[in-house]
Amino acid sequence: MTEILFEFVRVGHSVKVTAIEPETKIEASVVVPDTLSQDQMKFQALNRLKYVLRKKENEYKSLKTNRI
Numbered sequence: 001m002t003e004i005l006f007e008f009v010r011v012g013h014s015v016k017v018t019a020i021e022p023e024t025k026i027e028a029s030v031v032v033p034d035t036l037s038q039d040q041m042k043f044q045a046l047n048r049l050k051y052v053l054r055k056k057e058n059e060y061k062s063l064k065t066n067r068i
Contacts, residue, residue: 004049006042010034019045021053028052 005020015034019042020027028048032041 004046006045008038008041015041017041017045019049021049024053026052026056 003022005022007018007020009016009018011031013034014031015036016029016031018027018029026049028045028051030041030044030048032044036044
């Protein structure tokens with residue numbers, strides 16, 4: 001994970017933040033209150049992206065070991 005792109009979309013009093021990992025084209029979104037700072041919003045989205053990446057990595061490993 002060398003570069004992460006962030007997209008912010010205001011929805012009422014909330015903000016939908018999408019974190020995108022360009023190499024794998026995997027993305028994860030969170031909806032947060034608009035009262036958070038931009039850094040806090042990025043932190044939440046990045047944590048979700050890390051979770052999704054770990055989950056996909058574990059699924060891949062599981063598929064790989066089940067093939068043997």
